[in-house]
Amino acid sequence: QVQLVESGGGLVQAGGSLRLSCAASGRTFSSFIMAWFRQAPGKEREFVVNISPSGGGTYYTDSVKGRFTISRDNAKNTVYLQMNSLKPEDTAVYYCAAKRTGLYTTSPDTYDYWAQGTQVTVSS
Numbered sequence: 001q002v003q004l005v006e007s008g009g010g011l012v013q014a015g016g017s018l019r020l021s022c023a024a025s026g027r028t029f030s031s032f033i034m035a036w037f038r039q040a041p042g043k044e045r046e047f048v049v050n051i052s053p054s055g056g057g058t059y060y061t062d063s064v065k066g067r068f069t070i071s072r073d074n075a076k077n078t079v080y081l082q083m084n085s086l087k088p089e090d091t092a093v094y095y096c097a098a099k100r101t102g103l104y105t106t107s108p109d110t111y112d113y114w115a116q117g118t119q120v121t122v123s124s
Helices: none
Strands: 004-007 010-013 018-024 033-039 046-051 058-060 068-073 078-083 092-099 118-123
Touching: 004 092, 018 033, 018 092, 018 118, 033 068, 033 078, 046 068, 046 078, 058 068, 078 092
Parallel strands: 010 118
Antiparallel strands: 004 018, 018 078, 033 046, 033 092, 046 058, 068 078, 092 118
C-alpha cells in the first residue's frame, strides 16, 4: 500500500507561482509513474502532467506547457509541481497520483493511488 500526502496549495494572484509537493510512503516510489491531475468545480478531473520513474520523461497537457514543471526526488520519495505564471483558469483542487509501471496514461482511472487533494486558487 502506498500513501500520498500533498502540501503547498493556497491562494495566489494571477501571474504568481506556487509549488506543490507530494510525499509518498513505502519503498517502491522509484518504480511508480507519478502524475498531477486537477479538478475544477463542476468539471471532471483532468490530467496535468506525468513523470517517468527515473524522472527522465515527462508529458504535459498543452494548457500548462511552459508554465508548470514536474520533478521528483526518489531519495525523498517526493514529487513536485512548480507552477509559474498562474492564471485564474488554473484554479482547481490538485491531486497527486501514482501508477504502477505500464503505459504512460492520462486517464485518472488508470492510476492506482491518490493523495487527498490540495486547493489552488488564482485570483484575477
